[in-house]
Amino acid sequence: MTELLRPDRAWFARDAVELARLLLGAVFSCTTAEGTVAVRLVEVEAYRGDGEDPGSHAFRGPTPRTRVMFGEPGRLYAYFSYGMHVCLNFVCSPDGTASAVLLRGGTVVEGIELARARRGRSSDRDLARGPGRLAQALGVPLAETGADLLAPPFDLRIPAVPLAFEATPRTGVSGVGGGAAFPWRFVLPGEPGVSPAKRHPRAVD
Template sequence: MTEPSEPGPLLTAADLLGPVDAVAASLLGCWVVTDRPDGRVALRLTEVEAYSGQGEDPASHAHRGPTPRAEVMFGPPGRLYVYFSYGVHWCANVVVGPAGRGSAVLMRAGEVLEGEPLARSRRPAARVARDLARGPARLTQALAIGPDDRGADLLDPASSVRLHRGAAPGSVSAGPRVGISVATELPWRFWETEAPSVSVFRAGVRPRRAAGRSDRSGKIDP
């Protein structure tokens, strides 16, 4: 399939309503575009994960309600939820569903289609193009997404981080999410079948509980 040279129109709030797993799968093929002082990078999403805020998903940061960290997840749809994972790297999520629901879609991996030299300068460890945004930390590094983007409106044409329509993949696969130790039975990771930029699956392990750092999501917070 030949990729378009430019992203399509911006998504709308209506595109992000519905069950979180259905919306997550529909984001495959969409473009994420960042405009920074040093230039533009755009990638096409090839892998995502759904996290529900409806009380059915203990792996979700929204499972305990609108805490200070997870408040952005409760809407409106189209906001960018950015969090620091394992005290090491940033992850970026698209808030979906009606305001107040608390659902979001983690952008796990993508294929850089515009601004590859700039993405390479941000990801000097990447030896091949498929590794530029292969995994959620690499994706945010390639796009220069960080804490200042928390709450950004991905649907606003004036935003420096935007979510655009793109060509849907010809085939989509689904399976368990990566790196969690609860709700592991939910097949809420979706990826473009055989896309080289899809991250390597690693089953989650239950972390040992440390004083002041227990987290029902199965992830250890900083």
């Protein structure tokens, strides 16, 4: 089994595309009053900063919602998708450079009974398969945006040796940022926690 290490703040101060690849196989956990759930990350997407990546929330500069993306690396950026699902991102790159990695899919490796209770009728394969399901299984609310990933209630352990991965265009991103020019979705091949790749109908290469 791959050795896992706890990163420091400086580890997050790197480009989002590089960080995304290094996060594959990492174990991310959240502890609440209900207990701890940990997820092994098998699918992530990279988003770079303002003016550079049209698929990024930070493309047009800081807003009250995205300000955390421009700040200290190693913070959590959470947002609502379609007004229903919380999505979780790891802020990276040096302070002042907006970029983040979206956690798209994983496999629950601790606290599976609690994850099942949170996810209702979901199969074990689908407990954290997709960004909304992953956040729900972990029990991370929108209010945690800006929280420190290096402090409770979170814990992150990263592989000591990077794992083999596959790269594809990002999923469900419209416009130029969703095209083949941005192959910034990274997955561990063959893992059941990887969500289906869906090209947005308005994606542009």
